[in-house]
Amino acid sequence: xxxxxxxxxxxxxxxxxxxxxxxxxxxxxxxxxxxxxxxxxxxxxxxxxxxxxxxxxxxxxxxxxxxxxxxxxxxxxxxxxxxxxxxxxxxxxxxxxxxxxxxxxxxxxxxxxxxxxxxxxxxxxxxxxxxxxxxxxxxxxxxxxxxxxxxxxxxxxxxxxxxxxxxxxxxxxxxxxxxxxxxxxxxxxxxxxxxxxxxxxxxxxxxxxxxxxxxxxxxxxxxxxxxxxxxxxxxxxxxxxxxxxxxxxxxxxxxxxxxxxxxxxxxxxxxxxxxxxxxxxxxxxxxxxxxxxxxxxxxxxxxxxxxxxxxxxxxxxxxxxxxxxxxxxxxxxxxxxxxxxxxxxxxxxxxxxxxxxxxxxxxxxxxxxxxxxxxxxxxxxxxxxxxxxxxxxxxxxxxxxxxxxxxxxxxxxxxxxxxxxxxxxxxxxxxxxxxxxxxxxxxxxxxxxxxxxxxx
Ligand code: PHE
Numbered sequence: 001x002x003x004x005x006x007x008x009x010x011x012x013x014x015x016x017x018x019x020x021x022x023x024x025x026x027x028x029x030x031x032x033x034x035x036x037x038x039x040x041x042x043x044x045x046x047x048x049x050x051x052x053x054x055x056x057x058x059x060x061x062x063x064x065x066x067x068x069x070x071x072x073x074x075x076x077x078x079x080x081x082x083x084x085x086x087x088x089x090x091x092x093x094x095x096x097x098x099x100x101x102x103x104x105x106x107x108x109x110x111x112x113x114x115x116x117x118x119x120x121x122x123x124x125x126x127x128x129x130x131x132x133x134x135x136x137x138x139x140x141x142x143x144x145x146x147x148x149x150x151x152x153x154x155x156x157x158x159x160x161x162x163x164x165x166x167x168x169x170x171x172x173x174x175x176x177x178x179x180x181x182x183x184x185x186x187x188x189x190x191x192x193x194x195x196x197x198x199x200x201x202x203x204x205x206x207x208x209x210x211x212x213x214x215x216x217x218x219x220x221x222x223x224x225x226x227x228x229x230x231x232x233x234x235x236x237x238x239x240x241x242x243x244x245x246x247x248x249x250x251x252x253x254x255x256x257x258x259x260x261x262x263x264x265x266x267x268x269x270x271x272x273x274x275x276x277x278x279x280x281x282x283x284x285x286x287x288x289x290x291x292x293x294x295x296x297x298x299x300x301x302x303x304x305x306x307x308x309x310x311x312x313x314x315x316x317x318x319x320x321x322x323x324x325x326x327x328x329x330x331x332x333x334x335x336x337x338x339x340x341x342x343x344x345x346x347x348x349x350x351x352x353x354x355x356x357x358x359x360x361x362x363x364x365x366x367x368x369x370x371x372x373x374x375x376x377x378x379x380x381x382x383x384x385x386x387x388x389x390x391x392x393x394x395x396x397x398x399x400x401x402x403x404x405x406x407x408x409x410x411x412x413x414x415x416x417x418x419x420x421x422x423x424x425x426x427x428x429x430x431x432x433x434x435x436x437x438x439x440x441x442x443x444x445x446x447x448x449x450x451x452x453x454x455x456x
Contacts, residue, residue, distance in 0.1 A: 014251075020169055023173040029223070048207065057434075067248065070242050071412060075240070076237055076336060107329065121315050146364045150361065183320075184262060196276035199275040214449070218446060218449065222394075237331055
């Protein structure tokens with residue numbers, strides 16, 4: 001079903017579709033959050049559980065979002081209005097747009113830190129002698145500095161989104177994603193060549209089952225959803241710009257594979273280097289901002305140029321990954337404001353940028369002067385992070401799989417998956433089974449498990 005509304009943007013090529021969607025998926029989640037969780041969750045044991053969640057639960061949600069977006073050709077809220085007028089399903093869209101604002105706000109704070117570390121490593125500030133733990137705490141708790149970097153990062157995101165789908169999102173994804181992939185491979189080779197790297201590789205490949213607690217399993221699901229950007233209408237929005245020829249199933253598979261590869265490769269960059277200088281792998285969120293600068297500094301000592309290049313390339317990588325993801329979060333909100341209120345893309349993007357800059361500043365301040373300001377017992381950063389990853393994403397994913405699996409006309413779903421019968425989807429039945437049963441039941445069980453203890 002094509003509404004023929006070509007005034008809306010469209011991706012110009014299949015490569016653009018995959019790189020933009022993979023750009024959304026590959027982000028801080030892969031390079032910053034994934035290694036942290038792997039470090040805590042017993043290395044390979046966590047990775048195996050994570051893989052199960054990616055392919056059995058997150059991928060079916062992605063496919064559902066693609067079906068909704070391309071058949072409605074509208075923003076996350078508009079799509080539900082079109083496909084189920086007057087029905088409560090719209091709630092999934094509303095949660096999505098709300099989630100878009102929240103996720104962009106807290107994500108940009110960490111992206112701002114990344115920008116700061118990129119600049120610091122470019123000017124050679126991450127050299128030996130410094131206390132990186134103290135430097136990190138001093139930086140993030142400063143009232144102004146992180147907000148300045150947050151604003152700079154937000155501006156970069158804004159400039160891409162304001163240019164539209166083909167000239168902005170597609171063009172820059174095609175530029176940044178190949179750079180990102182090249183840097184990853186380069187860094188991995190580099191890191192595997194470091195003395196003592198084998199221990200890091202062993203840590204990644206040997207499952208330590210004793211670390212697998214129910215919490216680790218819940219964490220793996222949250223990580224899978226966050227990493228694939230599913231559950232908050234981001235991919236509904238992107239797929240509303242797919243052409244009629246875009247193959248939904250193979251695109252979803254490609255994005256899952258690229259995303260997982262980048263996450264695992266990041267592990268192969270981080271752990272061998274961390275082990276090679278004898279630091280602990282479970283340093284938590286400080287891993288890339290405290291442990292790694294330490295690693296770089298130690299390498300600087302022995303091989304100054306290599307250390308400099310490694311650290312600079314690493315933060316550029318993190319920055320590129322953050323940017324292609326933040327663009328997609330911004331687009332959820334911009335598409336909604338532009339279509340719902342009939343505003344131009346530039347105006348809509350401007351409104352989103354201003355709102356998120358404000359909310360992002362709240363998140364940033366929660367590491368410093370507003371440390372004691374809490375809502376429901378959490379600072380703003382934690383509150384937004386919790387609301388999105390533990391609540392909106394699983395609930396949104398649940399609603400979207402139910403919507404596509406049980407509410408939408410089966411014919412329409414099959415038409416979307418087969419491009420009106422033009423392609424044969426071999427795994428149609430198993431895929432629909434995942435969408436109708438496995439994903440919703442799995443999400444529900446885990447979601448309730450996670451929420452119940454909070455209210456007991
Ligand atoms: N998938 C992104 C990452 O791994 C984060 C993201 C979440 C992007 C939600 C868009 C929407 O960093």
